[in-house]
Amino acid sequence: MLSMIFKFISGFFLENKNSYHEIEIKMPSNYQEPALKKEIARHLKIKEFHYHILKKSLDARNKKNIFWLLRLAVFSPELPFKLPPLEKKLEIPYQKRKKRVVVVGMGPSGFFAALVLAQAGFEVKVLEQGKAVEERKNDIENFEKTGILNPLSNYSFGEGGAGAFSDGKLTSRNKHISLEREYILKTFIEAGAPPEIGYLAYPHIGSDILYQILPVLRKQLSLYQAEILFQSKVIGFEKKNNRVDSIQTDSKEWEADDFIFAPGHSSYHTYRLFLSHKIPFIVKPSAIGVRVEHPQKTVNYSQWGKESLPGVKAAEYKLTFQEKNSLPVYSFCMCPGGKIIPAASETGQSIVNGVSNYQRNSSFANSAVVAGFHLKDILNQDIKSVDALLWLIGLENKFFDLKKSYEIPAAKIEDFIKKKVSSALLASSYPFSLFPYDFDQLFPEVIAESLRKSMIQFSSKIRGFEKGQMMGLESKTSSLIQAVRNSEGLIEGFENLYITGEGSGFSGGIISSAADGIKAAIGIIQKYS
Template identity: 35%
Template sequence: MVKEIEIVISPDDITDLEKIRTTILLAEKITSVQLNHFIIRKRSIDARGKNPVYRLKAVLYIGENPLIEIHSIKYPDVSKAKPVIIVGAGPAGLFAALRLIELGLKPIIIERGKAVKERRRDLAAINKEGILNTESNYCFGEGGAGTYSDGKLYTRSDKRGDVNKMLQIFVDHGATQDILVDARPHIGTNKLPQIITSIRETILNAGGEVHFNTKLIDININDQKFQSIVTNSGVLEASALILATGHSARDIYELLNKKNILLEAKPFALGVRIEHPQYIIDQAQYHCPTRHPNLPPSYYSLVEQVQDRGVFSFCMCPGGIIAPCSTNQEEIVVNGWSPSKRNNPYANSGTVVQVNLNDVSGNYNADPFALLNFQAEIEKKAYLAGGGALKAPAQRMVDFVNQKISFDLPENSYLPGLTSTNLYEVLPPFISKRLQLALPNFGKKMPSRFGNNGYYTNEAVLVGVESRTSSPIRIPRDKETLQHPQVKGLFPCAEGAGYAGGIISAAIDGQSCANAVYKLIV
């Protein structure tokens, strides 16, 4: 008999397989001889009670042996197959390429930035010197924004595709088996580069192509059909184009607009990144003065309706670092990431407010760039308030709520440095007012009884601005064919097109676009 059960294990026993086995035997009232094998399918932390516990979903093999499961995909040689161009080597582009190879098509990836390991020098210049390379940074380059901005794999995109397949592909390329089990899987920025390199090698070994430092300049269309692209290295022809450029490639939107290819303004979210000492979050979430060594640094998820608008935490990074994610000169954009061990002393999260079409002036129906221009304007204000060299404007949390400029700022993880600022002069009033009202309420949801104020504290710092939560422009596509409604063979894909919101959802969308390409050209 094969049976799935859920058991509860204390943090003391979570690493003890014999203790877990004994708990299973007691729960099922069976003997050790009867239990041939068990597999932990899911592992999550339940901190709702007085003491945090682990909840494990286990598959039991009672009186029979488990079947041997083979998950790895065999990729055929596609070196002489029909070519498909993919613009962008982020998760959408890479996973689209892997799926095209599975289907017997040849992916040709072009990426404006550098190979994943070569990006490190440019990131070091950003963090240590405040010098930005607009073609190689936290957003542009192999692996996309997710590679050097955390590597969280948590998603709610189950209905869009096979999440487990995406996770298994990461495991096949070097990620640990833990990501298949943990309720909130995470790889870590320190480990993702090796995994991304391995994925590239799979693509190349199968006969695909990957071209770095190659920028899309033009798209050739004839009789409403995609024909070829023009890059800084020449012309490439193919049967289809998957456009997976990410949410920060503003020049791509401008290119499409110049060619009269339909674009649409799209709501996004805007706010700040908030950083606490990690121990404050641990105490508030785990209800204990010191986190158990077998418990990971705690995360949180907060949401509050304020004046008929959602204010919510976004991309929470336990044990993480705030990173400068600007892609253009004279702008400040911040994001967060964590290493695999999540062992930094700070916890950070985007805390943002929904921005709707009617929040901007002008005729947004006629101007698809209305919200993008609004986004860029706020990022410019943040740069000016920071004072240059990628310094970010910041304010202590309680000071912000009380509209008081902070006399000093706490120790923090943002390496280019912070400038004490009145963030009300950076953020638009409809954003700052809702944050002002939401933060004390967040504090009520996450109090502490251990000598500090919990979430709502002046030990926390607000860093501006968190503005690249999603694209403020959508590249429309047909729901069935996934092609642009005006251009046959053009497949807008993932975050940059407005159809995904993280590594896994982007990877799923990449594979969905690959499937749609196959239906078109085979």
């Protein structure tokens, strides 16, 4: 602690005895840096200074006065003496260790677990059933051209996980992962992500930039001597008493001191493997629904009172619905300026997701609109994990079987509200065809009715919402089942088996999944310290 304080004091005086102050300033949406510097000087009545942005958020509550609210750290010798706060960061103690950890899955959770362990001196092997992101992108492009899915290389599987081809949102509601979050964002920025992700209230990277930085992250992992093996699908494992001794891929057996599985929530093969070995899981609340799509200008006008706002890429929304005798419904993973994609990971499965690039400059906006439920309430009976998975697989297959292809059912929202099948559909960003269908025939009644009621209410919140279109099945907001484990991911009844990330049922999204992997890695480090 004393050395840390000395470091800060030394740095403080090295910067011409600059004093530290935090201030909040409001700026127009299209402000430029010279105007910001001028406002800082006016606000603090100083001339000599430099600054860092700590937080930046858009306040659009008053459409006639939309502004950026910035919290700034200002350093100046003209201000009263004040030290900056002590910086806290994730501590990763390095020690050369004769311990091997095998990490299964190279999405956010698996990657960050592997990186922390490698930085701490462990021998790390990463097994990923999919391909490197460059090859994966080619397979996705081929899928959208031909309709032929590669079950091991698609929008869900491969380097980067499902998050690699998504909006790249970096938000999390978990308030207990601040050190992990800072470490994750710093790692992304060092790999080439925009520095703004460190201070924006709602940071996102974008699919295009994620694609560029993933090879850099892979190289960073290799620099710490971690070995990465793509196209290595785990097909079994050996356990003895309360330990896993080894796991098997289709080409080799791997022994290790500890095993971290970070499979994502779409790897039904891995779930089947877990359940066949009596790994404890429970059925948890989840959500299913559809994707809705609107012209981005419709959302902009509703949120801003105008079709565009200089200095801001695209407007977003966050909607919730709660009514007696209905399920809770909410928007999820809203993608401004994005597109809707076929997110299937198995042949015969039809599901959708939303993505957008960094500039968010598509003419479409999309979002999941999903109803929260517990399956035992839908089926009016207690249900085991394996049966819950079978129910979900059956629903995803049902959507595929309508056309035996990746064409998806759709309806104008105003027709769905009126319980009508649309006679014609709207233009869409989805790469395959849409066809009109009655969603009441696809969802359990309570889910369909809850979605309908929510869309009536949402139409009063977002002007023009009812003029949009709903389509496909959104079933991957979170896992339907949850591993029985501790906060570090260690499975109940095991000494060395960890399940982390979205596949564990304990996280959702890039940041929370990556943080979950880090917590498992820290737990293993502490175990051997």
